[in-house]
Amino acid sequence: MSLDFNDETFRNDFTFKNSPKAIKRFPFPFPEDSYMYSVNMEPHVPGPKGSVFEHMFDVDEHYVAEMRDRAQVLADDPLRCQSLPHMELAGWDLLELIMESKARDYPQWFELHKNGNHWHWINRPLQIEQKFTFMDPTTLPCGPMEYITRQTQGDFTLQDQRDENLWVEAGMVTTQADWSLDFDIGMNFHQWHAPVPKAHEMGVFDRALKFLLKLQHGAPVRRFNWTMTVDPLLDTSPENYPKWGPGKTTMTPETIGSRQHLRVELQTLHRLPRSNAIAFPIRCYLIRFEELVTVPKWGRRLHRVIRDIPDELATYKGFLRNKPLMVDYLAQFDDGAPTSPGFWAD
Amino acid sequence: MTKTEFEPSIKSRPVYGVLEAAPGLAHLIVADGEGADAVTEMIARAGTAMLASTHIIYMPGPNGCDKSAALQALGAAQFRSSPSFAAASSRLAKVVADAHMGTQIYVAGTEGLIAQVCQAVAAQGLPYESVHTEHRGSTVRRVQCVHCKGITENVTHDPFKCSHCGLSLFVRDHFSRRIAAFQGVNIDAEDPGLVPDSVERFK
Numbered sequence: 001m002s003l004d005f006n007d008e009t010f011r012n013d014f015t016f017k018n019s020p021k022a023i024k025r026f027p028f029p030f031p032e033d034s035y036m037y038s039v040n041m042e043p044h045v046p047g048p049k050g051s052v053f054e055h056m057f058d059v060d061e062h063y064v065a066e067m068r069d070r071a072q073v074l075a076d077d078p079l080r081c082q083s084l085p086h087m088e089l090a091g092w093d094l095l096e097l098i099m100e101s102k103a104r105d106y107p108q109w110f111e112l113h114k115n116g117n118h119w120h121w122i123n124r125p126l127q128i129e130q131k132f133t134f135m136d137p138t139t140l141p142c143g144p145m146e147y148i149t150r151q152t153q154g155d156f157t158l159q160d161q162r163d164e165n166l167w168v169e170a171g172m173v174t175t176q177a178d179w180s181l182d183f184d185i186g187m188n189f190h191q192w193h194a195p196v197p198k199a200h201e202m203g204v205f206d207r208a209l210k211f212l213l214k215l216q217h218g219a220p221v222r223r224f225n226w227t228m229t230v231d232p233l234l235d236t237s238p239e240n241y242p243k244w245g246p247g248k249t250t251m252t253p254e255t256i257g258s259r260q261h262l263r264v265e266l267q268t269l270h271r272l273p274r275s276n277a278i279a280f281p282i283r284c285y286l287i288r289f290e291e292l293v294t295v296p297k298w299g300r301r302l303h304r305v306i307r308d309i310p311d312e313l314a315t316y317k318g319f320l321r322n323k324p325l326m327v328d329y330l331a332q333f334d335d336g337a338p339t340s341p342g343f344w345a346d
Numbered sequence: 347m348t349k350t351e352f353e354p355s356i357k358s359r360p361v362y363g364v365l366e367a368a369p370g371l372a373h374l375i376v377a378d379g380e381g382a383d384a385v386t387e388m389i390a391r392a393g394t395a396m397l398a399s400t401h402i403i404y405m406p407g408p409n410g411c412d413k414s415a416a417l418q419a420l421g422a423a424q425f426r427s428s429p430s431f432a433a434a435s436s437r438l439a440k441v442v443a444d445a446h447m448g449t450q451i452y453v454a455g456t457e458g459l460i461a462q463v464c465q466a467v468a469a470q471g472l473p474y475e476s477v478h479t480e481h482r483g484s485t486v487r488r489v490q491c492v493h494c495k496g497i498t499e500n501v502t503h504d505p506f507k508c509s510h511c512g513l514s515l516f517v518r519d520h521f522s523r524r525i526a527a528f529q530g531v532n533i534d535a536e537d538p539g540l541v542p543d544s545v546e547r548f549k
Contacts, residue, residue: 079495180492186524187358194358195520238492238531242513245535321536 004109005064005125011072016232016286022061023291027052028343029224029264033304035313037199041211044220044268052266055105056220057098057152058283064125066153066175066234073174073235074150079182080237081146083158083170090158090170091145092135093272094279098148123151145170154266154283157181159189161276166212168192175234175284177227177263178241178318197316215278217271225265225282228319228326232261232286251322256329257290260322262302289329295345299333306330349384350481359521362460362481367392370450373400374441375422376463378431379407380483381455382417388452389420397422401441403434407456408500409484409549431462438463442470452478458488458499461526474523485548489517490527497527503544505533514541517548 008015018026047053052060073080083091099121103112111122117134128151132139140147149156149172157171165188173181184192189209190200199205215221229236230247251259266283293299307327314320340346349364365388367373373396377385382404389397401424406412414427428434442451451472453463460479468474486500496510504517508530515530522529534541 180529182495183490183492183520183522183525183529187522191358191523194356195518200357240493242493242532242535242538245532246538248536 004061006061008062008065010065010069010232010234014231014233016062016065018287018291019061023287023294024345025051025060026287026292027224027264027266027285028292028295028298028301028345029226030301030305031341031343033301033339034308035305037202037204041208041221041223041269044222044270052283052285053222056101056268057105057154057281058266059102059106059109059125059153063153067126067151069234070150070172070174077239079239080174081149081172082181082185083143083145084186087145087158087160087170087275087277088137088143090160090272090275090277090279091143091148093275093277094156094158095144095148096134097270097272097279098152102152126151146172152281154281156282157280158272159278159280161213161278163188164213165189166209166278173237176237176282177225177229177265177284178236178238180238182239197312212269212278215269215271217273220268220270222266222268225267227263227317228322229261229263229286230322231259232288234284234286236263248318248321251325253325253328256322256325257293258288260289260326260329261286262289262292289326293330293333296333297339297346299330300335300337301339303327303330303334348482350483350485352481352485356519359519360457360460360464360479360523362479365452365454365478365480367396368450368478371399371446371448373450373452374445375400375402375452375454376404376434376438376459377402377417377453378405378455378459378483379409379411380413381407381453381459381480382413384454384480384482385417385452386420394421399423402426403428403438403441405430405434405459407483408458408486411483431459435462435466438466439470442467442472450478451476454480455482456484456486457481458486458526461488461521461523464523465526468523487517487548488527489515489530490522490525491515491530493532497525498530501530502546502548504547505541505544506530 010016052058099112102110109124113120119132119134121130155173155175157168159166160169167188171181193205233244236244264285268281270279272279314323365384367388375385400422402422403426404414404417405428418425453460464474464477467477486502488499489501490497491508494511498509505514508515513532514534516533518529520529
């Protein structure tokens with residue numbers, strides 16, 4: 001493997017770790033010392049150089065290892081990638097968006113050459129070279145959405161738009177925070193969010209849907225979501241809950257710093273040009289508490305957020321059991337000093 | 347016995363109405379158990395003229411309630427008494443596929459029946475919401491195990507043992523129209539063996 005990418009695992013021996021550079025650019029999701037749901041969307045425009053916002057689709061040191069983990073999840077459970085028959089066009093839209101973005105933003109790793117509909121794709125980190133005919137699925141080894149998302153970090157769902165609603169009708173979901181694509185596929189926006197507590201009553205989903213129905217091609221937006229994960233597991237699926245659930249019960253004050261991870265999702269939303277579908281990449285970033293507290297502002301702030309979060313939210317996010325251990329551990333990094341607004345490190 | 351009143355639930359769970367005959371060239375009615383009462387009441391209100399173009403498929407409810415004699419006595423153009431939904435499903439698929447524009451589809455009875463009829467209708471390319479629905483009778487649930495994907499019919503207790511993989515599952519209100527089932531999730535995943543007492547929640 002090249003020097004650009006870590007040789008690491010997200011299962012069994014869990015050798016995943018963040019380099020100092022990766023810690024520095026970690027997308028810390030809390031702009032203030034407390035947390036409550038919000039639609040919190042902003043334009044997905046290029047951010048500071050070196051940040052996770054610099055490019056349309058961030059490719060980082062975990063790329064190759066994450067793609068190996070995805071291939072393993074799919075081998076174990078092919079239902080993690082599904083596309084209802086009418087969503088193939090949206091899959092081509094997504095393939096085009098990702099290939100063009102990566103070839104433009106990371107020319108040292110990716111190349112896309114077009115001659116009419118005859119395309120030539122080169123992915124050096126994964127050692128893939130593919131000549132195919134755009135819009136002809138028989139020229140790819142699998143459907144277009146599956147093909148490109150086997151080569152792109154983050155989960156993906158594709159939403160069809162009709163009847164003034166969005167319908168999740170295709171997806172590649174192997175790094176999820178405990179929701180099942182196989183169960184939810186075919187649902188509309190309110191249906192697939194149904195289990196989320198409080199937010200419906202707050203009008204969050206009505207407002208978000210209204211906003212998204214008007215999303216324009218070429219003007220993607222982004223937001224953060226977050227939860228907690230014990231051990232650097234990408235695949236915290238409900239399907240495998242009996243496998244990863246017991247890990248939550250084995251946390252001690254000695255191990256919490258190394259085993260407890262903040263899990264951040266950078267969610268972006270893109271209107272697709274031919275299908276009028278919306279692509280929804282959900283990119284997962286993991287950071288262990290020990291790594292996170294090396295940034296003093298983040299250690300202080302995370303302590304305050306976790307200490308003050310309502311139990312109902314901690315339950316929904318699945319970490320109520322270990323919340324006291326987290327607060328005790330993080331307290332030692334909170335000297336009570338004020339924190340600056342915004343999520344960037346000081 | 348009248349329409350079942352449910353507590354307000356989360357937004358993925360369907361809500362059911364009251365059967366009312368709608369103008370149509372033909373009428374397909376599927377019912378189980380106490381759903382037969384919703385059908386006879388609808389026809390009593392609408393008049394018997396519609397029976398000449400009505401096809402009724404009926405099966406006993408999961409609680410054993412069987413009112414096929416009363417439904418057959420209505421004198422619909424076609425009447426079929428089936429022992430179960432599984433036994434009726436190929437007939438239903440054929441009838442829906444053959445249905446012409448202007449056919450009204452009605453289903454009355456348990457949630458599992460309503461969901462599976464709507465699923466069969468959607469599979470033929472008709473809108474899921476085009477089916478007239480009314481809930482009557484048993485509130486037992488059809489639950490899919492999120493782990494092994496097997497569906498357990500007529501679940502009365504929560505938690506319950508998956509009839510396929512044997513895991514203890516708690517029953518969520520989260521409902522998939524595509525699968526026609528509620529979701530069941532392992533209740534002792536974090537603490538294997540610590541299963542709370544099972545409670546009869548659905549009768």
